[in-house]
Amino acid sequence: MEKEALVDLRQVIPGDRMFLDLAERYCYSYDASFGEYLPEIVIQPKNAEEISEVVKLANTHKIPVYPRGSGTSLSGGPLPVKGGMVLDMTLLRDKLIIDRENMLAIVSPGVITADIHKKAEEAGLFYPPDPSSSNVATIGGNLLENSSGPKGLKYGTTKEYVIGLEVVTPTGEIIRTGGKTVKNVTGYDLTRLIVGSEGTLGIVTEAIIRLIPKPQSKQTFVAHFNHLIDSGHAITSILSSGILPSALELMDNACIRAVESYRPSGLPLQAEAILIIEIDGHPLAIEEEINKCADICRAEGASYVKIAETEEERQTIWSARQSVSPAITQMGPTKISEDATVPRSQIPAMMERLNNIREKYGLNLVVFGHAGDGNLHPNIITDKRNITEMKKVELAVSEIFEAAIELGGTLSGEHGIGTLKSPYMEMELGITGVNMMKKIKEAWDPNNILNPGKIFPDKGQTRVVLVT
Amino acid sequence: MEKEALVDLRQVIPGDRMFLDLAERYCYSYDASFGEYLPEIVIQPKNAEEISEVVKLANTHKIPVYPRGSGTSLSGGPLPVKGGMVLDMTLLRDKLIIDRENMLAIVSPGVITADIHKKAEEAGLFYPPDPSSSNVATIGGNLLENSSGPKGLKYGTTKEYVIGLEVVTPTGEIIRTGGKTVKNVTGYDLTRLIVGSEGTLGIVTEAIIRLIPKPQSKQTFVAHFNHLIDSGHAITSILSSGILPSALELMDNACIRAVESYRPSGLPLQAEAILIIEIDGHPLAIEEEINKCADICRAEGASYVKIAETEEERQTIWSARQSVSPAITQMGPTKISEDATVPRSQIPAMMERLNNIREKYGLNLVVFGHAGDGNLHPNIITDKRNITEMKKVELAVSEIFEAAIELGGTLSGEHGIGTLKSPYMEMELGITGVNMMKKIKEAWDPNNILNPGKIFPDKGQTRVVLVT
The missing domain is CATH 3.30.70.2740 (Alpha-Beta Plaits)
Incomplete structure (x- = not known):
């Protein structure tokens, strides 16, 4: 870091929120993917104004800026791949306001996602997106990666819930997008452009998210299938029957074996697939629907079907799914x-x-x-x-x-492109498609200050996994 | 229109789909707002390739291009305010494919929105956005204006249903955005950027829209209020009770009087507000919910509450709401x-x-x-x-x-900015907000070919209503 830049930054950020020591910088060199890159400096801003000043200085001195929440990204989102400055956003956590009348929440980016779930539920409301890292991850990271979890089928993704943002632009201006209304067509939808932009188009400093009424109740069941193909048919039949489960999770045989060897609980080692299905809504409606789903699974050849009768049984069913990550981490x-x-x-x-x-x-x-x-x-x-x-x-x-x-799908459903998938963007989008995205990036961030190295491939970059 | 441009265009579009006569051009000079602008030429393209060629020529010869569906825009969306060329998109209507397994529809832009509703329902599916013009309007126009109708409260807006597009860019390239999956975070969300861009960022030539299971049944009721404020409280109480109606419509006293004088049906002339509420879902659930809503309205001071017992009664309730537009048109x-x-x-x-x-x-x-x-x-x-x-x-x-x-709201919920609201964009978004939008427009459309005169104000433009 050049001396003049440092002098300028010290004018804006006090020393106790600025880290230059190697040990401290190491703490910000990784995320939940497997890359490691050391930043030159780490800054902990407290508000949008500080971030605005810092980003303006970064433009003056051409220093890359990497905003970071809890670092749970699986695609390298916050990794400082070009060195420069990490902005630790976790001190921006003062706002978590539930506006019950308008059914929305106003949140700071450093707020933990699970805390939004909790606060919303206390008000009889519901924020559906629920990435598996939600007890640790910040909502800012969730928004910028558009990470969504199991409820997308019924409730849509994170993007479907963000209706307004305060954002520091790549050149350090503070703007507001959207607002407190679900319907808003005043100009281009910058809100949705920035959500999922992986920190390359702006730094979110506040968000307005839409909440919905909390479903009155839920029911869960599990079905085992000896043949994977049958579980595929069961999924299609259920969805064609007019029922929209709030979760429809699948584990394959390798996954079943991994979980069973991690924590034996009598999972069927011969099964090619386990489906876990949860339905939420009005108690009378879901009682009928869950039975219909179970019947469909039986008709499609499930070897075992069990509807949870108690909360304990429900937890048992989900514990298999929740053990997947720790189980495979051990492998x-x-x-x-x-x-x-x-x-x-x-x-x-x-x-x-x-x-x-x-x-x-x-x-x-x-x-x-x-x-x-x-x-x-x-x-x-x-x-x-x-x-x-x-x-x-x-x-x-x-x-x-x-x-x-x-098969008509996409590289990434919810983890983002980050560093890991950028060489494959063109495969999905074509050169012109990628270029249209680059044009926006270049127009907004002429110095390539915000999260450089993501999401577009460097020239000639063809590798996915970063073999050292 | 300069001669060379015309010679070039004739290479691409046959004469029977190209109109230069004054009478024909007049047919394309208006929409459902009240502006009138005569185009120099009208072209009826048949596919994306023709549009691509035409747009490339338009860039070469600097001719403004105005895509147009059925011309039902209330904000001047398709008006050729700078002359040039109108692209009549109604011949692009060959595709209306319902993919039941993946719960989506693939549609051409010239397809009438109501036809999508019909086809989806035949397959047991449901496309919620329902602008009041849906029997006439094209889906292409709906997408580009993000026009949504009464179901936004429960089901979100048009944008929430578009997951993929084929688009001709302002420089004439054909790109695909998004795809057939609800979850897709590969790069920036160009789909949602283009939806609602009012034809300034691209011409949609195909769309993939998400469908949901058709609700099993619905119930409707009407409530009259002598005091407007009470109807406001009723709305808030209903939404806070955990019930999400599929429609919650309001008519004020002037509206009630207009409808009653247009077609007398015993509406309460002294009432300050009528609420019409519809709930859809599982029959057992909505039976309970509709009664709860009716009770809330009574508790909040409704002078009259009536739940429709038959389909005929349901139609009677809605007919008042449906008479609003013809009633006020007569005034x-x-x-x-x-x-x-x-x-x-x-x-x-x-x-x-x-x-x-x-x-x-x-x-x-x-x-x-x-x-x-x-x-x-x-x-x-x-x-x-x-x-x-x-x-x-x-x-x-x-x-x-x-x-x-x-009051924390927005200029436009669903009609778009068009020509009518552009002078007010800055009031809502600030100069910087408008500039961030302009940067995208300029990066994508360097010659300002696509729908110029929308949505950004001309320099010094301050008027809303175009007094001649």
Whole structure:
């Protein structure tokens, strides 16, 4: 960091919120993907005005700026890949206001997502997006990555709930987008452009999110299938019957085995798939619907169907799903978590492609995910120090992307492009599609200050997995 | 139109789909707002490739291009305000494919919105956005204006249903955005940027829209209130009770009188407000919910509450609401239909402001709208040849915008900015906000070819109503 830049920054940010020591900087060099990049400086701003000043200085001195929440990104979102400055956004957490009358929440970006769930529920309201990291992740990170979790099928993604933002632009201006009304067509929808932009188009300093009435009750059931294809048919039949579950989760055989070996609970080791289905709504309606879903699963060949009768039984069903991440984390030091997404009718075909990829490369590939909206999470468990295997991983990941796109799907359903998928953008969007995005980035961020190195590939960059 | 441009265009579009005669051009000089601008040429393209060629030529010869559906815009969306070329998109109507398994529809832009409703329902599915023009309007126009209708409260707006587009860019490239999956975070959300961009950022040539299961049944009731403020409290109480109606419509006293004088049906002339509420979902659930809503209205002081027991009674309740537009059209030759939108808790305050504006200027101001999401439609009925009154209208409209923004709302909930509201953009967004939008427009459309004259004000433009 050049001296003049530092002198300028000290005018804006007090020393106790500015970190230059190696040890401190190391704490900000990683996220939940597996890259590691050391920033030159870490700053903890307290409000939009400070961020505005810092970003203006960053433009003057051409310093890359990397906003960061809790660092739970699986795609390298906050990694300071070009060095420069990390903005630790966690001190911006003063606002979590539930406006019951207008059914919305006004939140600071550093607020933990689970705290929004809690506060909303206390007011009889509901914020559906629920990424599995929601107890740790900040809402700012959720918004910028548009990370959504299991409820997309019925309730849509994070984007569907953000109606207004306060944003510091890449040149350091403070703007407001959208507002407190669900209907708003005054000019271009900058709110939705910035949500999911992975911190490349602006730094969110406040958000207005729409809430909905809390569903009165919910019911859950689990179904085991000896044949994966039957579970695919069951999913389609349920959705065609006019029932929209609030969650429809799938675990494949490798996943079932991983969970059972991590914490034995009598899961069926021979089953090719487990479906967990949850329905919420009016108690009378869901009673009828859950039985209909169970009947459909039986008719489609489920070997076992169990509707939870008590909250305890409900928790037991979900505990298998919740054990997936810890279970596979135990299987090896490096976990590559993908989120290739296909139209839901293509789930059986995608599962077959994933099986072929697993066999072809002999990798530890575990599949689970939000099957109801086609959002699968193929996870490869490996060791990044094993260069031979990492080369196979590289090829396997690339084939996973190809399969998703060939089946009419997308590279990323909710984790973002980050550093890991940027070389594949063109495969999905074409050169012109990528260029239209770049034009926006260049128009808004002429010095390429905000989160550089994401989401567009560097010239000639073709690798996915960053083998060192 | 210069000769060379015409020669080039004839290479791309056959003569029977190209109109130069004054009479033919007149047919394309208006929309449902009250502006009139004559295009130099009208072209009826048949597919994306032709549009791409035409737009490229338009860039070469610097000819403004105005895409147009059925011309039902209330904000001047398709008006060729700078002359040039109108693209009549109604021949692009070959695709209306319902994909039941993936719960989506693939549609051409010239398809009539009501036909999508019909086809979806035949497959047991449901496309919620339902602008009052849906029997006439094209889906392409709906998308580009993000026009939504009464169901926004429960189901969100048009934007929430568009997941993929084929688009001709302002420089004539054909790109695809999004796809067939609800979850898609590969790069910036160009889909939502283009939806609602009022034809300034691209010409939609195909759209993928998400459908949901068709609600099993619905129930409707009407409540009369002697005091407007009580109806406001009833709205808030209903929404706070955890019930989300599929429609929550309001008519004010002037509106009630207009409808009753147009087609007498015993509406209460002394009532300050009528609420029409519809609930859809599982029959058992809505039976309980509709009674709860009716009880709330009674408790909040409704003078009359009636739940429809038969489909005929349901139709009778809705017929009052459906008569609003024809009724007020009869009241005078010029109707200025606004769609100022406020956070729903501010509806009573907004209604009071509208009353004051009505009295201050002595205008024929009728208010109705989608009260559940704060989306009001104040309509001023006047005669555009009456210059003295039009000057008052000018001032009144401007005060309506000011009121909406002061109450935390927006200039436009669903009609768009078009030509009519562009001078007011800055009032809501600030200079920087407008500039961020302009930067996108300039980066994508360097020659300002697509729909110029919208949505940004010309330099020094301050008028709302175009008094001639």
